[in-house]
Amino acid sequence: MKIPRSTAKRLPLYYRCLAEMRERGVAVVSSQALSSKAGIEAAIIRKDLSCFGELGKRGVGYNVDFLYRAVARILKVEERREIVIVGGGKLGQAWVEYMARYGGNFHVAAVFDGCPAEVQAAPADVPVLPLEELSGFVRDRKIELAVLATRAEEARVLAAELVRAGIRGILNFAPVALDVPDGVQVIDCDFSGKLQSLACSLGGSNDRVALNGR
Known part of the structure; x- marks a missing residue:
């Protein structure tokens, strides 16, 4: 089953919210309550979860423990997954340290x-x-996931090499768009671009862009 990319991006958030509720002893949660916790519209949550069958009951909600286990299976959190980090600079080294502490499976x-x-x-x-x-x-290791933390001028060549070797998912920290074939997923993590978007979103409703000198 192919999971919609937008749904796949939200599943880890649902998993974290459910894990916290489970630890607090919450037995049942409505989509509205999960919406308040996750910051995602209830209708979107219901649509996401409906991709995997009947996980809740109308008018009752979701059994937290059951839903937590279901999402865990979907995310394969019990399955050890190997990744490679390409680029051993400060960003790559920071990723190694982060994964050692918080990488989970x-x-x-x-x-x-x-x-x-030099690393x-x-x-x-x-x-x-x-x-x-x-x-x-x-x-040889049949690895499918890679973190790409290189300079922009190297990223495209290395991404192509990764794909030829069997990589199917790339977390890309290089500030460049990667050209990959269908079936290969790329998530771009351009810090500068994210900051630009964040700064832009802070503009007031009365802001106007001057065009043609006006």
Whole structure:
């Protein structure tokens, strides 16, 4: 079953909200209550969850424990998933540290960099390897997910190499659009672009853009 991309983006949020409710002993939750917790419209939540069958009862709501377990199965949180990080600079190193603490079922199998000897922050159990070994490593380990934390001028070439090796999902931190074939998912994490969008959203309702010198 192919999950709509917009739904897939929201499922981890539902999972975190349900985990917190479960810990507090909440037995049943309505879509409206989950909406207040997640900050997503109740109608969208109902539509997302309906993709996976009858997970709740009209007029009653959702059994929190049942829904938590259902979403956990959909997200495969019990399944160990290996990823590779391409780019061992400060951002790549920060990602290794983050994954070691909060990665859950995701495990960094290796970091790849053009100058592996200069990468210092990787834990002892995470090898730092040269880019020349990237394709073979990904192919041999059947890894499907990669974090791309390189310079923009390198990103497209490395993304193409990752795809040829079998990568199906890329978390892209390079400030460049990647050209990937159908069936490969890319999530762009351009910090500068996100800040620009955030700053733009702070503008007042009376703001006007001057065009043609007016």
